[in-house]
Amino acid sequence: MKRAELLAPAGNMEKLKMAFHYGADAVFLGGKMFNLRAGSHNFNDEELKEAVEYAHSMEKRVYVALNIIPHNNELELLPDYVKYLEEIGVDGVIVADLGVFQVVKEHTNLNISVSTQASNTNWRSVKMWKDLGAKRVVLAREISLDNIAEIRAKVPDIELEVFVHGAMCMSVSGRCLLSNYMTGRDANRGDCAQSCRWKYNLVEETRPNEYMPVYEDERGTYIFNSKDLCTIEIIDKILDLGVDSLKIEGRMKGIYYVSNAVKVYKEAINKYYAGEYEYDPTWMEEIQSTSNRSYTQGFYHGQPGAEANNYNDRNSYSQTHQLVAKIEEKIGENEYVLGIRNRVLAGESLEVITTSGKPRVIVMPKMTLITKAGEEVVEAANPNSTVKVVLEGGFEAMDMIRRVKETQE
Known part of the structure; x- marks a missing residue:
């Protein structure tokens, strides 16, 4: 087949x-x-x-x-x-x-x-x-x-x-006029403003300052x-x-x-x-x-x-996990260079997403921060920083590291 x-x-x-x-x-x-x-x-x-x-x-x-x-x-x-x-x-x-x-x-x-x-x-x-x-x-x-x-x-x-x-x-099939009409950004030439994701309320013509939700929810309506x-x-x-x-x-x-x-x-x-x-x-x-x-x-x-449709559900996004880092390079048997995407702390329980199988749990060790001024062992790393770590498990460059989110969006 x-x-x-x-x-x-x-x-x-x-x-x-x-x-x-x-x-x-x-x-x-x-x-x-x-x-x-x-x-x-x-x-x-x-x-x-x-x-x-x-x-x-x-x-x-x-x-x-x-x-x-x-x-x-x-x-x-x-x-x-x-x-x-x-x-x-x-x-x-x-x-x-x-x-x-x-x-x-x-x-x-x-x-x-x-x-x-x-x-x-x-x-x-x-x-x-x-x-x-x-x-x-x-x-x-x-x-x-x-x-x-x-x-x-x-x-x-x-x-x-x-x-x-x-x-x-x-x-x-994406042929929308809302974006062009409301913002001048043409969806059919790649510049959609995603007007359908905005919050809308009903306004009666003779009462222009009274905004009435289409349903009983203070956040607005998401009819599109x-x-x-x-x-x-x-x-x-x-x-x-x-x-x-x-x-x-x-x-x-x-x-x-x-x-x-x-x-x-x-x-x-x-x-x-x-x-x-x-x-x-x-x-x-x-x-x-x-x-x-x-x-x-x-x-x-x-x-x-x-x-x-999310008529009266939610307009915001939801996710259960957050990307923490990406393995940029394997530099030794168990040593890796990580690109940090969200703040991470030594001692955190995290998961590595490999190319096959279930996520593998790790505990983030102390990290060696790499800067133009040199290297420094740290217990926390901020977004857009680069660190070296030792991780047991035989991971690969481009594997991702994530955490479980404590609260949902």
Whole structure:
């Protein structure tokens, strides 16, 4: 059986390396132009070349997002840009707009994935893209398991990619006007202000200063606020459909989110293809450890009900664990250099997230702080500092260290 690809977000080079470390088969990322994450670091031309070379050295793949809905004045630079992407060997581009699709076809032989922004929810539209020359279609989020099965049956000769984890948009496949209308920031060109996450109250026209909550809660209402997508509990059903790529959303999320999601889904996928699949409740526990707005399975079972939205639940994020440090380098048999992400104390009980198996408990020893002035043994280290430590257990560079949070957000 052909294995489905696990596709992870890479907002920068560090996230790309972390995604591959924890088991991603491919990443999607954006350059400095033409992609829908203007707020992300993104990759300049040299960084794109470095990313592709790094991925290919590990037999991994890189897809570049060209998924904006462009205006006329944004098209001039596109031909040279796609030629450059082909020159450096990217494995494909992600396109939403027919004009961009045509430019890519006219100037390169790049593999084209049709973006979820194209809102493909039926087999006829998927077949049309296949006939135009697309290699893959990223199906819209607004689609059920049954619909995917029918598309797979009626269009067997094109790759299908589906979202399995990450933020959900209140608009159809992200085509939102709220941000542009309210702030002048165009969601369809990568600059969404996430207006759907704001707090709203009802105002009656003749009483402009009276703000009335739509429900009995002093915090406001979140009528546009979807829960996050999580399919770890039904990942076997999605794999049963014969899809080619499972996509995790989140190029603007941190390394802990990306790495943790990749590790959990990779473990489930491996068990599926080994014929040993059985849902493990600890997978959801691990997914809950990263920042989230609580979870829904979206449209996979058909039209979602009220439980898929945070109408009167919460707008803030929740997580059970906090990233403390990342192992930057192994410098001896049991000696490591750590990059500190949150303040840490000697004597703390922490967990190391390795590439396989359950988290491994450690007690943080005294640390040697590395500064320009020299080295100093310390009992506490602050964010953005670098320390050396001795840890028993045979860990690897890029393994993460976390703590259990004492209080929930």
